[in-house]
Amino acid sequence: xxxxxxxxxxxxxxxxxxxxxxxxxxxxxxxxxxxxxxxxxxxxxxxxxxxxxxxxxxxxxxxxxxxxxxxxxxxxxxxxxxxxxxxxxxxxxxxxxxxxxxxxxxxxxxxxxxxxx
Amino acid sequence: xxxxxxxxxxxxxxxxxxxxxxxxxxxxxxxxxxxxxxxxxxxxxxxxxxxxxxxxxxxxxxxxxxxxxxxxxxxxxxxxxxxxxxxxxxxxxxxxxxxxxxxxxxx
Numbered sequence: 001x002x003x004x005x006x007x008x009x010x011x012x013x014x015x016x017x018x019x020x021x022x023x024x025x026x027x028x029x030x031x032x033x034x035x036x037x038x039x040x041x042x043x044x045x046x047x048x049x050x051x052x053x054x055x056x057x058x059x060x061x062x063x064x065x066x067x068x069x070x071x072x073x074x075x076x077x078x079x080x081x082x083x084x085x086x087x088x089x090x091x092x093x094x095x096x097x098x099x100x101x102x103x104x105x106x107x108x109x110x111x112x113x114x115x116x117x
Numbered sequence: 118x119x120x121x122x123x124x125x126x127x128x129x130x131x132x133x134x135x136x137x138x139x140x141x142x143x144x145x146x147x148x149x150x151x152x153x154x155x156x157x158x159x160x161x162x163x164x165x166x167x168x169x170x171x172x173x174x175x176x177x178x179x180x181x182x183x184x185x186x187x188x189x190x191x192x193x194x195x196x197x198x199x200x201x202x203x204x205x206x207x208x209x210x211x212x213x214x215x216x217x218x219x220x221x222x223x224x
Binding site for chain 2: 108
């Protein structure tokens, strides 16, 4: 059974850093496209970043230069390092698995990041 | 960036009635279009991919159509568990943009 479990969210001050983790089971992270998608309170879904099985990474303009997506193959875990956090980064962050066509077929339960002083 | 526009923002439907949701892309995405359902406090769930293929376990009352820039999600006979927010997403390029969502509420 495919499972994605996020952790690492919390309350952080503007300008601070946070690292989100997503532990995967039931499949191999390094063999799949893996994404982070976020949802601000009461708002819609916003794609944040993707790492392809070959290692290529892409970012939404809103986070480029501040966020870094990575994976640890030995731990079968996906990460999102978030630096220079802003109030507008406040959201539930979902870890997601993409098929090779780009469809998100599995989602984690999400972890809440609140950026506030 | 491809912009996805959904309409209407809110759809009021009685149980048992048909619901038709629309999604328009700012440029062609071929058939690289997915629909997701999200209920309060839950993660989204994949309903439709490839514009018209139901995901595993999705009931036949959900159907998708369209290609290029115009897409439709139809729920043939709304059940109580179908009242939720529905998002379309294009995955024609690496920046997989979502629509703003359509809330299907009980009339």
